[in-house]
Amino acid sequence: MAVPKRKMSRSNTRSRRSQWKARPVQLVACPNRACKQPKPQHVACPSCGQYGGRQVVEPA
Structure with a gap:
């Protein structure tokens, strides 16, 4: 395993x-x-439950 030769400065x-x-x-x-509705990227929509054009989660 590689080990640093000297302490890294602050x-x-x-x-x-x-x-x-x-x-x-x-x-x-x-x-x-x-x-x-606004939703995070790469996450199923929390209001309608769709992701990528498919229903993946029951809507809240």
Whole structure:
């Protein structure tokens, strides 16, 4: 297993960790013509229950 030869400096560690950003969830309109509610990407619509043009979940 690879082991670092030297301790990573504090500035290098912090600059690497600066990329760990939390982003808000991006919402898109549901592709169902009757619904069009905002939903997270790549997730079944919570209001109509469709994903990819198919009914996958019972609507809430």
